[in-house]
Amino acid sequence: MLQYKVFNYTFKNLKEKNMTFEQVFDHILHFIRRDPSGNFKLMIGTDSQVHKNHTTFITGIVIQNEGKGVWACLRKVRITDKITNLHQKISYETSLSEDxxxxxxxxxxxxxxxxxxxxxxxxxxxxxxxxxxxxxxIRNKTSMFINEMVARIESLGAEPKIKPEAFVASSYANRYTK
Structure with missing residues (x-):
């Protein structure tokens, strides 16, 4: 399996670019403090898209106060390889989320x-x-990786979600991989 080093630790959203993780965390704390009696979910997920000469990975961070809004940002990683091995691609997506x-x-x-x-x-x-x-x-090509990837997320102390509940990866991050 190929190993990739990631040096891009900046985040962005529609309003801000080049945010450090400290700035992202400050935004999350501010969001929670606005209504501390809310029902909050911190969600992290990654999706990827294989292009002609590279693969783009997007990791989304979303803080949601259910029924009262969200704040979100993303991190983009571009690998100069076409990652066509499905297990390798899913595993690297999970690694970026773990990161x-x-x-x-x-x-x-x-x-x-x-x-x-x-x-x-x-x-x-x-x-x-x-x-x-x-x-x-049965028809989903990624179903054979569920146990492995779920165990990796559980080991982080997070609640794993797969499609269709995994909207941060399958919708939010996916939108920016194109």
Whole structure:
């Protein structure tokens, strides 16, 4: 299996470009503080697209307050290879998501939890999900990788989601791989 080094640790969205992870995390904290009694989901997922001479990977970070809005950004990685091996491509997508998950160390997770925790008795919640661009079903070519990729996301302490629930990977990130 080929190994790729990723040096691009900048993020962007429709309003801002070249955000550091610290800036992204500050946006997430600000979003949660606006309504700390909300039902929050931090979701991370990656999708890719093979082009003529390269493969583009997009990792999305989405913080959602259910029914009350989202804040999102993405990170783009371009590999100068056409990755046509499906397992290799899905595995690398998961690796890029794992890479972003690792930026949310325990101190950062605690900072998010501490905002929401005083409001749990009033219905507030906070979950972390890993969205994997794979689907179940006999006809889905990626279904044979479900157990492996789900286990990788679970090992990060996140709740794995596959299609159709994996919308950060299959919709948000997918939109920017083209």
């Amino acid at each position: 972003v998950f690792s930026m949310f160390n325990q101190e950062r997770k605690d900072a998010m939890y501490e905002i929401v925790l005083p409001h749990v008795d009033h219905g507030a919640s906070f979950t972390i999900e890993g969205h994997i661009d794979i689907g179940g079903g």
